[in-house]
Amino acid sequence: MVDIHKDFAEHSVAxxxxxxxxxxxxxxxxxxxxxxxxxxxxNALDACEEAGIPPDLYIQVEKLGQEHYKVxxxxxxxxxxxxxxxxxxxxxxxxxxxxxxxxARGQQGIGGAGCVMYGQVTTGKPTKVVTSNGNGTIxxxxxxxxxxxxxxxxxxxxxxxxxxxxxxIETELKDVLYQKSDQNPDEYLRRTALANPHVKFTYxxxxxxxxxxxxxxxxVPPMPKASQPHPKGITVDDLLSMxxxxxxxxxxxxxxxxxxxxxxxxxxxxxxxxxxxxxxxxKDLTWEEAEQVVSAIKKMTFIAPPTDVLIPISESHxxxxxxxxxxPEFKSVLTxxxxxxxxxxxxxxxxxxxxxxxxGKQIPEGSSPEQFQDRMEIMRFxxxxxxLFDSGGCGITKAVQSVEWKRYGLQxxxxxxxxxxxxxxxxxxxxxxxxxxxxxxDIIKDIRLALMEAGRKLGLYVSGQRRQHESETRLKELxxxxxxxxxxxHGLTDTSLTKLxxxxxxxxxxxxxxxxxxxxxxxxxxxxxELEENGNSE
Amino acid sequence: xxxxxxxxxxxxxxxxxxxTKEIEAKESPRIEIPVRGLSNVEYDEKSGLLKLGGQVSKxxxxxxxxxxxxxxxxxxxxxxxxxxxxxGIHTSLRDMFYALKRTLPGSNENTFEEQIESxxxxxxxxxxxxxxxxxxxxxxxxxxRVVGPVVIKDRGxxxxxxxxxxxxxxxxxxxxxxxxxxxxxxxxxVIEKNAAFERLHEDRYWEKNxxxxxxxxxxxxxxxxxLIQRLSTEYKLPVYVFTDGDAxxxxxxxxxxxxxxALAHTxxxxxxxxxxxxxxxxxxxxxxxxxxYTIKAKPVDIKRAKDMMKYDWFQTKAWQNELKxxxxxxxxxxxxxxxxxxxxxxxxxxxxxxxxxxxxxE
Numbered sequence: 001m002v003d004i005h006k007d008f009a010e011h012s013v014a015x016x017x018x019x020x021x022x023x024x025x026x027x028x029x030x031x032x033x034x035x036x037x038x039x040x041x042x043n044a045l046d047a048c049e050e051a052g053i054p055p056d057l058y059i060q061v062e063k064l065g066q067e068h069y070k071v072x073x074x075x076x077x078x079x080x081x082x083x084x085x086x087x088x089x090x091x092x093x094x095x096x097x098x099x100x101x102x103x104a105r106g107q108q109g110i111g112g113a114g115c116v117m118y119g120q121v122t123t124g125k126p127t128k129v130v131t132s133n134g135n136g137t138i139x140x141x142x143x144x145x146x147x148x149x150x151x152x153x154x155x156x157x158x159x160x161x162x163x164x165x166x167x168x169i170e171t172e173l174k175d176v177l178y179q180k181s182d183q184n185p186d187e188y189l190r191r192t193a194l195a196n197p198h199v200k201f202t203y204x205x206x207x208x209x210x211x212x213x214x215x216x217x218x219x220v221p222p223m224p225k226a227s228q229p230h231p232k233g234i235t236v237d238d239l240l241s242m243x244x245x246x247x248x249x250x251x252x253x254x255x256x257x258x259x260x261x262x263x264x265x266x267x268x269x270x271x272x273x274x275x276x277x278x279x280x281x282x283k284d285l286t287w288e289e290a291e292q293v294v295s296a297i298k299k300m301t302f303i304a305p306p307t308d309v310l311i312p313i314s315e316s317h318x319x320x321x322x323x324x325x326x327x328p329e330f331k332s333v334l335t336x337x338x339x340x341x342x343x344x345x346x347x348x349x350x351x352x353x354x355x356x357x358x359x360g361k362q363i364p365e366g367s368s369p370e371q372f373q374d375r376m377e378i379m380r381f382x383x384x385x386x387x388l389f390d391s392g393g394c395g396i397t398k399a400v401q402s403v404e405w406k407r408y409g410l411q412x413x414x415x416x417x418x419x420x421x422x423x424x425x426x427x428x429x430x431x432x433x434x435x436x437x438x439x440x441x442d443i444i445k446d447i448r449l450a451l452m453e454a455g456r457k458l459g460l461y462v463s464g465q466r467r468q469h470e471s472e473t474r475l476k477e478l479x480x481x482x483x484x485x486x487x488x489x490h491g492l493t494d495t496s497l498t499k500l501x502x503x504x505x506x507x508x509x510x511x512x513x514x515x516x517x518x519x520x521x522x523x524x525x526x527x528x529x530e531l532e533e534n535g536n537s538e
Numbered sequence: 539x540x541x542x543x544x545x546x547x548x549x550x551x552x553x554x555x556x557x558t559k560e561i562e563a564k565e566s567p568r569i570e571i572p573v574r575g576l577s578n579v580e581y582d583e584k585s586g587l588l589k590l591g592g593q594v595s596k597x598x599x600x601x602x603x604x605x606x607x608x609x610x611x612x613x614x615x616x617x618x619x620x621x622x623x624x625x626g627i628h629t630s631l632r633d634m635f636y637a638l639k640r641t642l643p644g645s646n647e648n649t650f651e652e653q654i655e656s657x658x659x660x661x662x663x664x665x666x667x668x669x670x671x672x673x674x675x676x677x678x679x680x681x682x683r684v685v686g687p688v689v690i691k692d693r694g695x696x697x698x699x700x701x702x703x704x705x706x707x708x709x710x711x712x713x714x715x716x717x718x719x720x721x722x723x724x725x726x727x728v729i730e731k732n733a734a735f736e737r738l739h740e741d742r743y744w745e746k747n748x749x750x751x752x753x754x755x756x757x758x759x760x761x762x763x764x765l766i767q768r769l770s771t772e773y774k775l776p777v778y779v780f781t782d783g784d785a786x787x788x789x790x791x792x793x794x795x796x797x798x799x800a801l802a803h804t805x806x807x808x809x810x811x812x813x814x815x816x817x818x819x820x821x822x823x824x825x826x827x828x829x830x831y832t833i834k835a836k837p838v839d840i841k842r843a844k845d846m847m848k849y850d851w852f853q854t855k856a857w858q859n860e861l862k863x864x865x866x867x868x869x870x871x872x873x874x875x876x877x878x879x880x881x882x883x884x885x886x887x888x889x890x891x892x893x894x895x896x897x898x899x900e
């Protein structure tokens with residue numbers, strides 16, 4: 001098993017979190033509940049995938065009282081060594097993900113601890129952790145976070161024998177709310193299942209309803225490679241925080257060793273444009289000097305960043321996921337070639353259009369609860385994580401809305417799901433809540449292109465469907481006229497009634513069952529002058 | 539009578555046979571119907587009548603947009619063939635609508651939803667097999683009354699139009715078989731409005747002026763139009779049309795004189811090219827100082843006046859002036875405006891002056 005626990009680093013931000021929890025997704029009662037489920041599920045998936053285990057997750061949200069719930073998430077991952085449990089869940093920014101340039105679901109390592117903290121702040125109760133690596137011994141404890149020193153406080157430790165592999169975590173929460181909405185944990189998990197077809201989810205919601213999303217593919221997707229940042233994507237702040245982790249002795253060697261595509265010649269080019277000596281120790285760089293470096297880089301050209309560090313869901317996996325969960329009548333899936341935004345950050349856009357079946361959403365229409373109107377549904381993802389909030393301010397939403405769907409014959413009242421997954425090492429979120437992607441021109445353009453191509457394909461299908469449907473309706477209507485016409489002709493000519501009916505039916509079938517429709521040219525017979533209309537009837 | 543209906547039956551049967559043959563040949567069964575309406579109406583200067591042009595539209599059963607009308611047309615053809623002509627029964631358009639209306643099995647759809655649909659089928663049949671609704675044994679509107687020094691014979695009864703009390707003779711839809719026994723009149727006065735007709739009749743205007751007065755009660759139905767034409771041609775009587783001074787009135791006059799656009803195929807039998815427009819004219823309004831009694835023209839009046847200015851059969855100088863004046867003044871007048879001069883003004887001053895001076899619009 002890969003040792004994934006070695007590079008935990010410490011950061012003291014627990015107090016900061018307590019005061020600014022809305023920044024981390026804990027704003028609003030509905031959102032807070034979904035955020036806790038998201039954080040635990042993300043941790044569980046990462047743990048399993050890093051260990052190469054196809055994830056099998058059990059999630060339960062249980063209602064305990066008024067705005068009082070318990071969230072349970074259990075995975076089949078490698079388990080957490082006893083020594084590291086406190087760090088994994090009891091410390092902010094303790095994770096392995098911070099300061100790494102790697103495509104990942106989360107980015108700040110604040111997740112698990114944030115949930116423990118939220119539970120603790122709202123209920124005063126600790127979070128229960130049960131974990132085992134499958135060796136027959138199960139470790140259990142309850143933990144809280146000492147806010148002042150950003151340390152876990154562990155209590156009620158137990159060790160007992162039993163068969164289990166993985167980690168189960170239980171946190172009680174107050175000030176949260178579960179309700180019917182497309183922002184609740186049900187929807188979060190439905191979408192997560194769509195973007196992660198290699199995961200099996202078993203979910204029990206507060207109404208005790210069990211939903212199982214089976215895996216559509218068996219293999220764990222390859223782990224994204226860690227990569228060095230491309231110079232073009234760097235900010236002053238990034239640069240300075242990287243200096244604290246480098247072993248390089250000079251600023252020049254810091255640049256050439258920590259960045260991709262930064263050759264010695266390129267570093268010299270940076271030197272020419274800066275006023276300080278680049279033999280300076282990187283740790284001694286001032287903000288102003290770092291600024292000089294970044295602005296020098298902006299004027300230079302670099303080879304594009306490597307894109308093999310990005311692992312999108314892939315067209316075939318997305319198709320299987322759609323089949324598995326939305327069972328659409330028609331789907332159009334597209335993964336775009338990698339592209340870059342802000343000059344150097346690589347990203348890959350994937351879109352999927354799913355039509356009919358369980359796709360789209362239904363909004364109630366009229367007073368009757370049985371009446372629904374189909375609507376287009378937009379599902380946004382960043383690195384396979386569903387973005388459920390802040391849709392209005394999201395570049396993905398803007399891109400979807402900028403497509404003229406009607407041009408492809410796709411009306412807003414179709415049962416249509418539009419899925420967009422944005423894959424990148426660095427997802428440019430609009431805020432710390434990580435629920436919306438900035439509306440960057442390069443990103444929007446790429447999403448638009450993908451949607452337009454997929455939209456064309458779906459449009460062809462839908463208009464074909466409509467034609468077929470129309471043709472069937474017309475066939476049926478014309479068939480109604482067979483009897484009266486046959487009877488009239490029989491009355492006029494004495495031709496056999498059976499023969500007439502049979503021949504008329506054959507004529508209609510020959511024309512309309514082929515799914516072909518003639519655009520009827522309306523007759524001009526009725527252009528009777530308005531003034532005469534009162535003269536013709538009694 | 540028997541021959542006429544046999545002839546029409548032959549035509550209807552021929553239509554059925556043509557359609558049946560097309561079905562047997564696996565072709566789209568279709569009926570050819572001359573286009574009706576302004577786009578296919580020509581003004582024939584020689585006869586002074588509106589004639590149907592050569593445009594033909596094809597109503598095909600397999601064309602979704604035509605299918606229902608095709609079915610309806612066939613139902614009407616069969617109804618006329620078997621229910622009316624074969625049995626010698628006459629009926630009204632409304633009766634036929636009820637006789638043919640039924641729900642198509644397995645649907646909410648009816649063979650005919652509104653009477654206007656079956657009415658249109660009748661006109662379509664008239665033009666496509668070249669017959670008249672009267673010959674299909676379908677009666678058109680019964681509207682219009684007449685009084686005057688005339689004696690006729692109708693279904694064996696002798697009727698004196700001068701001896702029918704206050705009501706006058708109601709003009710039937712079919713006047714083909716009417717026999718004129720005695721016609722002593724010098725002219726025919728056609729009046730749009732029933733009220734004015736009553737007034738004239740009460741004053742015994744027809745007796746004093748030795749004329750026939752007819753009210754069309756609005757747009758002229760086919761019976762009165764045919765009656766006016768017969769009297770005018772058979773007895774060389776001048777026809778004067780007296781309507782409101784507005785687009786509607788002018789159109790009534792136009793239909794009586796030239797035939798109608800919707801029924802241009804019947805102009806030969808229904809149009810009276812010698813008819814003259816007596817009033818109410820724009821000049822009358824000035825001459826008799828009726829400005830105070832005019833009505834502001836509505837947008838629809840303006841539009842119709844403008845349309846009429848373009849019609850070939852309204853290109854005379856007098857009519858162009860009339861329409862132009864109306865558009866300039868922006869008003870119209872009802873013939874009742876004349877009553878502002880006194881209730882007997884129409885019979886004792888206006889009409890005698892107009893007729894004596896031959897003050898007509900043509």
